[in-house]
Amino acid sequence: MNVSPADWQALWVSVRLALISTAVLLVVCTPLAWWLARRQRPGQALLESVLALPLVLPPTVLGFYLLLWLGPGGPGGLLAGLWGDHSLAFTFTGLVIGSVIYSLPFVLQPLKNAFAAIDHDTLDMAATLGAAPWDRFRNVVIPLARPGYLSAAVLGFAHTLGEFGVVLMIGGSLAGETRVASVALYEHVEVGDYARAHHLALVLVVLSVAMLWALFRWQRRPGALP
Amino acid sequence: MSLQVDLALERGGFRLAVNATLPERGVTILFGASGAGKSSLLKAIAGLQPCRGLIRFGERVWQDEHHNLPAHRRPVGLMLQRPTLFPHLDVAGNLRFAARRSGASDGRWREVVALTELQPLMERGVAGLSGGEAQRVALARALLTEPDLLMLDEPLSALDAERRQALMAVIARVGERLPVLYVTHQLDEVMTLGDHLWWLDRGGLREQGPLAERLAGLHGPLAAGGEAAVVLRTRHHGYDQRHHLLELTLGDAVLRLPATGARGDAPRLKVAARDVSLALTAVRDSSVLNILPATVDSLRDLGHGQCLVRLRCADQWLLARLSTLSRDRLGLRPGMPVYAQIKAAALV
Numbered sequence: 001m002n003v004s005p006a007d008w009q010a011l012w013v014s015v016r017l018a019l020i021s022t023a024v025l026l027v028v029c030t031p032l033a034w035w036l037a038r039r040q041r042p043g044q045a046l047l048e049s050v051l052a053l054p055l056v057l058p059p060t061v062l063g064f065y066l067l068l069w070l071g072p073g074g075p076g077g078l079l080a081g082l083w084g085d086h087s088l089a090f091t092f093t094g095l096v097i098g099s100v101i102y103s104l105p106f107v108l109q110p111l112k113n114a115f116a117a118i119d120h121d122t123l124d125m126a127a128t129l130g131a132a133p134w135d136r137f138r139n140v141v142i143p144l145a146r147p148g149y150l151s152a153a154v155l156g157f158a159h160t161l162g163e164f165g166v167v168l169m170i171g172g173s174l175a176g177e178t179r180v181a182s183v184a185l186y187e188h189v190e191v192g193d194y195a196r197a198h199h200l201a202l203v204l205v206v207l208s209v210a211m212l213w214a215l216f217r218w219q220r221r222p223g224a225l226p
Numbered sequence: 227m228s229l230q231v232d233l234a235l236e237r238g239g240f241r242l243a244v245n246a247t248l249p250e251r252g253v254t255i256l257f258g259a260s261g262a263g264k265s266s267l268l269k270a271i272a273g274l275q276p277c278r279g280l281i282r283f284g285e286r287v288w289q290d291e292h293h294n295l296p297a298h299r300r301p302v303g304l305m306l307q308r309p310t311l312f313p314h315l316d317v318a319g320n321l322r323f324a325a326r327r328s329g330a331s332d333g334r335w336r337e338v339v340a341l342t343e344l345q346p347l348m349e350r351g352v353a354g355l356s357g358g359e360a361q362r363v364a365l366a367r368a369l370l371t372e373p374d375l376l377m378l379d380e381p382l383s384a385l386d387a388e389r390r391q392a393l394m395a396v397i398a399r400v401g402e403r404l405p406v407l408y409v410t411h412q413l414d415e416v417m418t419l420g421d422h423l424w425w426l427d428r429g430g431l432r433e434q435g436p437l438a439e440r441l442a443g444l445h446g447p448l449a450a451g452g453e454a455a456v457v458l459r460t461r462h463h464g465y466d467q468r469h470h471l472l473e474l475t476l477g478d479a480v481l482r483l484p485a486t487g488a489r490g491d492a493p494r495l496k497v498a499a500r501d502v503s504l505a506l507t508a509v510r511d512s513s514v515l516n517i518l519p520a521t522v523d524s525l526r527d528l529g530h531g532q533c534l535v536r537l538r539c540a541d542q543w544l545l546a547r548l549s550t551l552s553r554d555r556l557g558l559r560p561g562m563p564v565y566a567q568i569k570a571a572a573l574v
Contacts, residue, residue, distance in 0.1 A: 121310045124274045127297035128304040129371055130327035135298075139323070143314040 003199050009176050010184035018160040021099035025107040025156050033111035055105050059165025066170050070094045090172035098170050099160045107156040114148020154215045227284030233270055235277035242266050242429045252421030253401040256409045257447050262426040264409045268377045272304045273297035303373030305381050309364035311352040317363050318348040324370040341396045342366040357384030379409045394418050417457045417496045417574040442543030444526035444536050454499035454545050462491040477540025482515045485573055494574050501570040502546035508565050516568040522558055537566055
């Protein structure tokens with residue numbers, strides 16, 4: 001198979017970006033999903049609409065705003081000033097921030113559904129059995145929400161891996177830094193190098209199938225929760 | 227230690243206000259119609275249902291205007307009406323969840339598992355358990371919290387008769403060490419287990435006190451339901467081999483009933499008001515075996531030609547349900563000596 005070192009590098013950037021973004025999203029979305037699933041508060045509908053916006057917004061629109069926010073003068077640029085830089089656009093960190101925002105609904109929603117499905121009496125019971133709040137979360141909520149975490153992780157990872165529009169706007173295709181596989185593929189097509197495009201596309205297809213296969217296998221494992 | 231509550235809560239138009247003290251030991255039956263607030267009261271005491279007021283256990287304040295001890299720090303063993311087991315753990319895992327956090331000893335673990343007969347189920351997931359099995363797991367789990375106060379909401383409703391008897395004995399034994407608050411609608415559980423009664427009616431405590439005394443009230447919870455009955459505390463006396471009759475003493479009198487034996491040497495006897503009739507003289511030509519001298523204490527007209535008579539009999543109370551015609555023919559009035567004919571009684 002003819003996958004050039006540069007393409008492997010782009011694949012590695014994609015996988016690294018997806019792994020880091022997914023990890024950040026699981027940490028960020030856990031308290032957020034818990035809060036949204038457990039309470040009904042005024043303004044919650046508005047907040048949920050904003051959080052779901054990446055689902056419906058064209059990725060280029062999101063990418064455009066991100067470019068402004070991450071660039072010099074935007075909050076991202078000010079943040080970069082902390083370590084002597086002037087912009088987060090066209091950096092790997094910027095890509096992670098963009099991916100986190102872009103893939104947030106795909107992680108938030110399964111977690112929220114999983115938390116909402118937990119019977120409140122079960123948690124009450126855990127409390128009377130002597131479990132403090134963190135103990136209850138660690139030993140009752142997380143195990144019961146395990147299928148939700150798995151879906152969230154796979155969806156978040158896959159969605160970040162396939163992202164294109166946002167990366168195109170804020171990435172800049174710097175080899176080893178911001179050139180991800182989907183952008184590399186696009187560049188091969190642009191210059192008419194269909195053979196390379198084929199090989200890279202095939203690697204992405206195989207990767208995606210393998211991931212989904214692992215997910216379904218794991219979910220059917222004896223002893224796994226429905 | 228005794229539990230003292232003076233609490234109030236409102237939820238969706240429903241108001242609950244209870245001021246009561248739970249005795250230090252013994253089973254207190256929490257009795258009341260559906261929607262009377264029984265489950266809410268248990269949850270409030272356990273710290274799972276926000277409420278206003280005071281909850282004090284012994285010297286320790288669980289809740290007042292300044293403190294609110296969170297549920298996980300209250301030494302309460304609670305069993306909800308639904309068993310509510312942890313679906314991600316097997317039976318042993320559910321029990322371990324409680325035992326690890328309470329520090330229950332291995333000996334205690336073995337004892338509780340044996341009492342609830344859970345050994346064959348230990349490896350099973352909880353999803354496949356029957357209703358009765360799940361209740362046994364939930365009861366074992368509540369016992370393994372090593373509570374200072376045990377609160378059970380219809381804990382035996384899904385169990386077969388034999389297991390119910392066995393677990394009632396277990397709960398009665400727990401009641402000898404600590405206070406037990408026990409919700410049930412089952413008359414046999416009330417009679418067998420109850421030492422005290424809290425009668426909850428439309429969000430308020432209508433009566434509280436010793437069970438035998440409260441049941442014998444003319445306006446007691448069972449009288450209201452048309453099933454008036456009392457529980458008599460008797461002593462074991464002997465057994466009449468020839469006639470297959472168990473002999474029990476009540477004061478100076480001996481009661482005889484067809485039963486093979488009784489648990490313990492102080493058996494309880496349930497006597498329904500409709501199984502008691504009255505006579506002015508001690509009739510000798512009757513097939514009724516148990517005829518006791520008694521004194522009329524008070525009367526209540528139930529309507530539809532029926533009345534309820536409260537009787538003092540060997541320092542205990544009896545209720546008799548008669549027609550108003552009989553009442554008028556006998557000329558019954560408070561203070562009058564009569565003979566109570568007990569047509570049927572059951573060991574509980």
